[in-house]
Amino acid sequence: MDARLDPLPVLGLAPGDAHVIRNAGGIVTDDVVRSLCLSQRLLGTTAVVLVHHTRCGLDGLDEEAFLAELEDAAGERPDWTPGSFSDPADSVRASIGRLRACPFLPHRDAITGHVYDVDTGELAEVDPAT
Numbered sequence: 001m002d003a004r005l006d007p008l009p010v011l012g013l014a015p016g017d018a019h020v021i022r023n024a025g026g027i028v029t030d031d032v033v034r035s036l037c038l039s040q041r042l043l044g045t046t047a048v049v050l051v052h053h054t055r056c057g058l059d060g061l062d063e064e065a066f067l068a069e070l071e072d073a074a075g076e077r078p079d080w081t082p083g084s085f086s087d088p089a090d091s092v093r094a095s096i097g098r099l100r101a102c103p104f105l106p107h108r109d110a111i112t113g114h115v116y117d118v119d120t121g122e123l124a125e126v127d128p129a130t
Helices: 007-011 030-043 063-074 088-100
Strands: 048-053 111-116 123-125
Touching (some): 007 048, 030 088, 048 088, 088 111
Parallel strands (some): 048 111
Antiparallel strands (some): 111 123
């Protein structure tokens, strides 16, 4: 979702090369799973590349305070969680784990994760096992 990151050139891709799903925090939500299932099963994609980034607004977010603020403003609590984290690499690992465990995705062997450093422009692959 972050406007500082244009995923196509960072990944060496051109328009039309990939389906890009963007959301706050890069979190694998139910809707992301839905979109990836459609992408793989109906449109023939076979790989997933997760990219989170440094200095993300969800890094260190106090979820309870944010949810309480929403409840105060709207009169009810949302049925979703913001998905905060304290380390983007750990968040990537959790996202990889969720996708690799998803029985609805036929191509779970080609899932990689990365952290983009917004200060340096560097893209570092995350080892899902550490």
